[in-house]
Amino acid sequence: MNTAMAQQSESHQRIIKKYPNRRLYDTDTSTYITLSEVKQLVMSRVSFEVRDAKTGEDITRSILLQIILEEEAGGRPMFTAPVLESLIRFYGHAMQGFLGGYLEKNIQSLIEVQTRFAEQSKGFTPEMWSQYAAMQPPALQALMGGSLEQSKAMLAQMQEQVQKQTDQMLGAFGIKSAI
Structure with missing residues (x-):
């Protein structure tokens, strides 16, 4: 990959839209994704932002907290x-x-x-x-x-x-x- 393409991919921020029906839509892949797939983006260090589809508000923190809640509820919790x-x-x-x-x-x-x-x-x-x-x-x-x-x-x-x-x-x- 050449330098210009590498810089473009580093500066590119993936946008995910959250619709009122609670579904998440990845605008890069033009598909609906799950919280598990958002977690994979985090694990892969992909830069992304989650926006409320209706208001445009940045709700990334809220989605990340949902992922943490799911992780804490299942398996071995990190926080006592x-x-x-x-x-x-x-x-x-x-x-x-x-x-x-x-x-x-x-x-x-x-x-x-x-x-x-x-x-x-x-x-x-x-x-x-x-x-x-x-x-x-x-x-x-x-x-x-x-x-x-x-x-x-x-x-x-x-x-x-x-x-x-x-x-x-x-x-x-x-x-x-x-x-």
Whole structure:
């Protein structure tokens, strides 16, 4: 594939229309598709946007949340009830905006660790896998070291931001922070 075609396919965003009858229509293939097929687009890293056919509103997040809901309902869920409860508690909280960025950066770090691990383990023999399994916690810690440091830094930044917001709020009432 030449460079111009590669750039065009990278910048091309597939449009999927959602009709009131709950059907999804892929405008690239001129066919109706299922949530499972939308999930395959995600897994294949295809850029797409889901639009309400009637209003034109971008409803991509809603469709992605439906896919997550289906995944959580079947098989092995990724999120425990306490994790979901914690996420719900962040809605409306002063730190709501910060949590999204925090989670996004940590997931990206995990993806980078996974990619590095896949590259490093390409030539593993069964014996090497056995040795790796025996030392898994230290090896995993070594792979994730940078990610853990990044998480610590973000938590420190979050604490600092909360402290500043508290100081500002208390200052508006003429109260100095005790901390």
